[in-house]
Amino acid sequence: MIIEKLFNKWILFLLIIIPIFGLIFEEPYYITLTTKVIILAIAGIGLNLALGYCGLISFGHAAFFGTGGYVTGILSFHALNEELLFSWPIDIFGSSEMLIIWPVAILVCAFLSLIIGFLSLRTSGVYFIMITLAFAQMLYFFSISWPTYGGEDGLSIYVRNSFPMVNTMDPFTFYFICLVWLMITLFISFKLINSAFGMAFQAIKQNEERVKSVGIETYKVKLIVFVISGTMAGLAGSLYTDLNRFVSPSVLDWHTSGEIMIFVILGGMARLYGPIVGAAFFIILEQTLGTYTENWQFWLGLILILEILYARSGILGLFDKKKNNEK
Amino acid sequence: MTNILFIEQLLNGIQFGTMLFLMSAGLTLIFGVMGLINLAHGSFYMIGAFCAALVAGLTGSFWLALGASLCGAAIAGVLIEILIIRRLYRRDHLDQVLATFALILLLSEGVRWYFGAFPLYLSIPESLNGTIPIFEEIIYSKYRLFIILMGFLIAIGLYILITKTRLGIRIRAGQNDREMISALGVDISKLYTVVFALGASLAGLSGALIGAIQSVEVGMGEPILILAFVVIVIGGIGSIKGAFIGSILVGVTDTLGRVFLPDLLKIFIEPSYATSIGSSIGSMLIYILMALILIIKPSGLFGKS
């Protein structure tokens, strides 16, 4: 446990030190890469709440990640073209202000996860996995066949959305914004898992029947966790669009759901910092293997299979012998 | 005119449905007997298609290619079952999802490595080229009709296999009670390998059959895999009957929805909007269908609650 905590501090330290080096040695690529890790980690932290702590195997978090991304892209697109987003019931304009985009993305994703959760949580087990997957696919096909926002080609927003007083086009500034969001989501997760509510949803993962029998409305608990989880993934999606200044249906693809899941699993489930480690490891793997071979995902697949068959508790789990032995 | 189009599209829907059935029958069997959720099932579809394209390229025979798709996918199924899958039966669904997702990455990239990124083509044999009149003015593609017939034949074959043969009895026993089959003195691990290979070969065959209409490429199994999931969720996981009815329902709904929804909407709204809205909603139709069925029956049409 102590080594794990030390490792966690190192991870945060690296997330701060690498971009600073990038700044000093004028290597903005490393700043962008760290930003990507941070954004993916936010999505992972969201999924970790549902998957790691509450046992809800959602294979459809791309729906929220992608929707957050598209909300951002669409608002910004309309601001750029100076077109109305809606003309009914009142005139609504697009926006390129992050302070407006974020709340809209958060609300839309919360609402979406409420609907998807409301329907999916009526089922459990394999049905839940497949239904969350199917809902995400539904949005994916919608995004492909809806021509207004680029369809299959995606949507470019050219200029990163703005934040008061700072220049978001500067990589370090945008990195810092994302870092703050990472801290906020980490803090919220930390508060949640240590609350009475957190106690309830962690108990549900282990023994839902018992939790029901002590008079806790497990459906409601799971729905709230699912909504918070989906909303965090949506926020990450919003930042991801700004990072790339581009959004395409691939953010809604089921591979995205799988990858978010991989961040959680690689780092170790139900560990606060797990998704950060997982996302970092994923990006490092992509960067290193990717330079040697085009087929780096072959090796990713192999590593994953070996991990699942033989090292089940993730990278952080390697430092925690006791939990390893339990499995 | 509309009638002819309608019947033609209906047949297309049924053809699509029968191929979905070949995929979902394997998925639902594997889940029903071994309790395994297998995302890599689409990879066997791809492997079958590639085996077929390879053999067709070497021999020029479509029929040998079909045989190769069955055998190739079955062999791949046996190997993968023995090396990886059998270690997953006792794991929870999450491990199964992840490991089989990883398997997709492995197999897709492996195939891309070997065959390259360019799609291969498999041509329809001379005897099935062209069209055939089926009813008065209605003419239909011979090959698609052949696919429908194949699908129905295999469905009947599966029905006989499950209800009339010893293997079928064991499979049904496995679905109902896993302890019972070991009590019957059946070598479970062999049974599991056989069931897995059977599912894989059906997927491989449908990959080859579809590969001749579309192209044979990496990742071709993924869209149809997810549709197969929708099918078995609608039909009820573990039920072959559910898989059959679900497949036809999904195939027909999807095909008709995409074709006719835009036209239908033109009656109500401006044509230019109707086309884009119609095709978007058409692509979502089966998922809406699935949501509706789940609201009424959370464990699918023929699932055990």
Add this chain to the structure above:
Amino acid sequence: MIRKKIMKNKILNIKNLSKSYGAFKVTDQIAIDLNFNEIHALIGPNGAGKSTLIKQIVGSVKQDRGSILLDQEDITDLSDVERAKIGISRTFQVSSIIPSFSAIENIILSLLNKSNKTFQLFKNIKDNNELELKAKNILREIELIENSGMVASELSHGDRRKLEVGLALAMNPKVFLFDEPMAGLDESGTQMMINLFKKIKLNTPILLIEHDMEAVFALADRVSVINYGKIVATGTVDQIRSNELVKDVYLGYEI
């Protein structure tokens, strides 16, 4: 007037409860009730339908027919969670606890509903002294206070049985349904349970399923015998001991 008073005394009243799987009747027109300040024991051979009856009362198995009244309120159509919320508390035949939680955390989980804390999203539960105090009192009652910090999965079998009862106690319900709470307990554990149940029943009645006949006869105010899904006899301990039918059911048991 008198009749009304008797009715009022019944805190749990079950009528005509039936459930069949195909042709097999697991519970067949069961009528059983529970008075205030009473321990009503339910005995019968394995597979007689005792556990199904418990499942029907808590609402995890839906009945085909029949009704369940709790404190004169019809709860037949309520879900399992709703029934637990308004005051039905159970233990499981096989200990069902949260394995990674410590003993005290398990108890606190059970306290959440009554104290309306379930949906406190951000307040640290460890800062809640009031819940901790309540939980400690319960741990003292079930003689588990020394192991309060121990992870539940590492508790001994006997301690887990105690914790199981502790979880039920923490809910402060209207009735208790105890499903073989003494199974696998040693003598001192059984004695502790007997004393505890005697104390509990002064406030809250208990429907007790138990195979340990000594414990049943020491505790029960009334005993019902269930066989093949039917209640074949109900009466005081002495009446049941001398009932010929019961002896038939319990051939081999020393009654």
